[in-house]
Amino acid sequence: MYRSLHEGWTVSAAGIAAATADDPAWVRPPAGALEGVPAAVPGCVHTDLLAAGLIDDPYRDDHERALGWIGRTHWRYTTTFDWRPEGFDRVDLVCDGLDTIASVTVNGLPAGRARNMHRRYRFDVAALLRPGANELTIEFTAPYEYAEAQAARLGARPGPYDEPYAFIRKMACNFGWDWGPTLVTAGIWRPIGLHSWSGARIAQVRPHSRPDGVDVTVAVERAVESAVEVSATVGGVRAEGKLAPGQRELTLRVDVPDARLWWPRGHGEQHLYDLVVTAAEDAWTGRVGLRSVELDPDAFRIVVNGEPVFVRGFNWIPDDTFPARTGPAQLRERFGQAIDAGANALRVWGGGVYESDDFYALADELGLLIWQDFPFACAAYPEEEPFAAEVEAEVRDNVARLMGHPSLVLWCGNNENIEGHQHWGWPAELEGRSWGAGYYFDLLPRLLAELDPGRPYWPGSPYSGAPDRDVHDPSTGTIHIWTVWGSKDYTHYADYTPRFVAEFGFQGPPTYATLRASVSDEPLAPDSPGVLHHQKAIDGNAKLLSGLGAHLPVPETFDDWHYWTQLNQARAMAFGIRRFRALMPYCMGTVVWQLNDCWPVTSWAAVDGGRRRKPLWYELRRAYAPRLLTFHGSGVAVVNDDASPWAGTLELTRRALDGTVLGSATFAVSAEPRSVALVPIPDGFDGSAAELLEASFDGRRDLRFFAEDPQVPYPAAQFDALVTDVPGGHEVRITAHTIVRELAIFPDRLDPSAAVDDQLVTLLPGESATFVVSAAVPLDPAQLTSFPVLRCLNEARS
Structure with missing residues (x-):
């Protein structure tokens, strides 16, 4: 019997960390105001203080700076609950997520300790409970102090920021990133409750899926030592076994006749089977998909059910700095945005967390492949105790929790730590101290070989397949491309011929409505204080301007x-994706940095911190379409990433800007399934600055x-604009009289609820396009079709 303990909590400040000096930027409420603050569980101290009106919104303006004291304060969470003995052998306090260094007491007596945000804890509290009222207290040590x-004890380790995140098993990006705020949390961030049980309980279920069934490893914990009957049922097929006294686990083989496979989206259906496991009187239920997954390591080609998959993906960061606020509805919205942009995969980046059960279940349902980093990112990590034991415990916990999900196709040891050791000067700084190699090359693969041997493991990204190979070698394994954005023009993507690009990105500001809601600057300017505070990358705004290069005017x-x-931003990423997709099957994956933001910020994301789609998203939807036509x-x-051949006539047309045809040619083309057909451009199709080249094929251009x-x-843009009211918004039909280059409508400038179904459309003379604008309120047609809501590069300016 399980009973949640989510009600009646309060949080109080329990002292300031030792050796903490006040920062002049900090704004701390009076001490008395920080006693007995109502607390939401699951949650964290920041959201509790915000709900109580004791701090300003940390996502607005530069309020984040005033809140540095929170991560240097000890916090006490307390609740009371009634309890009556009901004859169970055991009563356990089950803590699914404690953030992070915690001491747990029941009625003033110690129940247990925690020091890892990334794992679950279970404490036997039967002897501590009493009939009637009981008090549960969790004391959290200030993260910075720990x-x-x-x-100080183990010696410094190199990393990108002057923050100690490598020395605590906690979400690294809590300590700030080049897209995220420094808001160092504490609290009960996942469910907590009492589990009462007798005899035996199912401690762990590890399903090993096969295309024809499942091997189910079941581990039990006993309150009394006796034999335990165990069963597993999948697809109407039941397998049974018995655990003898003293035996902790066994594996049951369940073969499913005429099994229906689980496929990634775009390759087949996502069939899921219910899995029911029983042990004595306890039961466990879940869903599994039957499939195989393999990794060709040199080519870095992911193969599902024997079929290679070109990965069209996004990197995923925590969707909120305060992850307890990310629920199923928000995940479904964000996954929908990824899928609607053409993605078939998400990479859970190593500076965040192992995501919720809802996250992976939704990926199973929707057919999104999941690449899961272990939570190590961009820093040297100590391997001494207590960290080695904590890493092993969290890996055992999370591998067992997640391995039943068919969407999870790859474990990855870390993000950029091997690169750091090879290329960022770490050996000289480390002076022989540990940096994480023992995790990536020994502990993690050893644990996975024991727990989850059927799923590929990759030691890190970027990585070229062996410790002595240069991680920057694009001919094998994965690479990250940060020369573009960091120092070079986006056309430099054409200099790469990679096997798999696991990170690459280019910055752009959030939508106007998101920026306006988070920044109170008057007027808004690229260098106004709030806008600059919501740009976390070093020299970020300077790189935005230098990145325009020769492509666009200086604003x-x-x-x-x-x-x-x-x-x-949109052009840069589309250029890279189109280049790499045209290299298929030599290149078999692009994972864009990044899908989402954790707060409103200028960043690499396609969907901003206000959950709004940036122009990048619309361009990615074109570049990630299963069938793509592109100059290469x-x-x-x-490019045909489809199961059927793609045949037709390719038309190549050289035009003047006024649409006049200056030359044309046609070619019969057939691209086989999951392949690329390349058509050379014949002589005579070069042109001047006043001309363009058009390729069209089966409705693509x-x-x-x-x-x-x-x-x-360009001529000054001339067009007709017709606005028609439709349910839920408006249709805007644009008919071009001249070329209209990169037409975009930004309806969120008129109302924050407004959005448009397409962006960055180029019309040739005589062409039309219809945009659907959704909005919670009617919008003014004149404003909707005027500057600065309607934009194009060659707009007429008075």
Whole structure:
């Protein structure tokens, strides 16, 4: 019997960490105000203080700076509950998530300790409970105090930020990142409750899926030593066994006749089977998918059910700095945005958390492949105790929790830590101290071989397949491309011929409504204080401007800066994706940095911190379409990531900007399933700055301009705009009289609820496009079709 303990909690400040000096930027409420604050569980201290009106919204303006004292304060969570003995052998306090260094007491007596946000804890409290009222208290040590003490004890480790996150098993990006705030949390961040049981309980279920069934490993915990009958049922097939006294686990083989396979989206259906496990009087239920997964390590090709899968993915970071606020509805919205952009995969990045059960169950249902980093990111990590034991405990816990999900196709040891040791000068700084190699090359693969041998493991990313290979070698394994954005123009993507790109990205500001809601600057400007505070990358705004390069003009107003930098982000990522997809099957994956933001910020995300789609998202939807037509070097690539052949006539047309045809040619093309057909461009199709090249094939089109936009002699855009009211919003039909380059409508400038179904559309003379604008309130048609809501590169300006 399980009973949640989510009601009646309060949180109180329990003292300031030792050796903590006040920062002048901090704004701390009076001590008395921090006693007995109502607390939500699951939750964290920041959201509790925010709900009580004791702190300002940390996502607005620079309020984050005032809250540095919270991570340097000890916190006490307390609740009371009634309890009566009901004859069970055991009563356990089950803590699914304690953040992070915690001491648990029941009625003033110690029940247990925790020091890892990434694992679950279970404490036998039967002897501590009393009939009637009981008090449960959880004392959280200030994260900074613990982490800094461990760093002093073990010696410094290199990392990208002056923060001690490597010395505490906690979500690393709590300590700030180049897209995230420094808001160091404490609290009960996942469910907590009492589990009363007798005889035996199911302690762990580890399903090993096969295309024809499941091998189910069942582990039990006993309150009394006796034999335990165990069964597993899948697809109407039941297997049974018995655990003898003293035997902790066994494996049952369940073969499913005429099994229906689970496939990634775009490759087949996502069939799921119910799995029911019983042990004595206890039962466990879950869902499994029958499939195989393999990894070709040199080519880094993921193969599901014998079929190679080109990964069209996004990197995933925690969807909120306070992850307890991310529930099923928010996950479904975000997964929907990924899928609607054409994605078939998400990489759970190593600076966050092992995500919730809801996350992986939803991926199973929708057919999204999950690459799961273990939580190590961008730093050298100590391997001494207590960290080695904690890492082993969290791995055992989470591998067992997650391995039944068919969507999970890859475990990865870390993010960029092997690269750091090879290329960031770590050996000199470490002076022989541990940095995590023992985890990535020994502990993790050894535990996975024991617990989850049927699923591929990769020691880190980027990684080229062996410890002595350069992680920057694009010919094998995975690479991250950060020369683009870091120092080079996005056309530099064309210099890479990679096997698999696991990270690459380009920044752009959030939507206007998201920025306006989070920044109170008047007026908004690229360098106004709030806008700058919501840009966490070093030299981020300077790189936004330098990244425009020769592609776009230098903006002189906020409106131009906002539109052009968003457009440049979209173009940069589409350029890279189109390049790499045209290399299929040599290249078999692109994982964009990143899908989402954890707060409102200028970043690499396609969906901003206000959950709004940036122009990048719309361009990715075109670049990630299963069937893609794209210019590629001196040819046109017909990219067919579909199970059926793609045949038709490719039309190549050289045009003047006014639409006049200057030359044309046609080619019969057939691209086989999951392949690319490359058509060379014949002589005579070069052009001047006043011309463009159009490729069209089966309803798809790509345009190549012969000069960068500032050098193209565009006419001032002329078009008709017709606005029609429709249920839930408006239709805007644009009919071009001249070329209209990169047409975008930004209806959120008129109302934060407003959104549009497409962006960045180029119309040739005589062409039309209809945009559907959704909004909670009617919008003014004149404003909807005027600057700065309707934009194009060659707009007429008075």
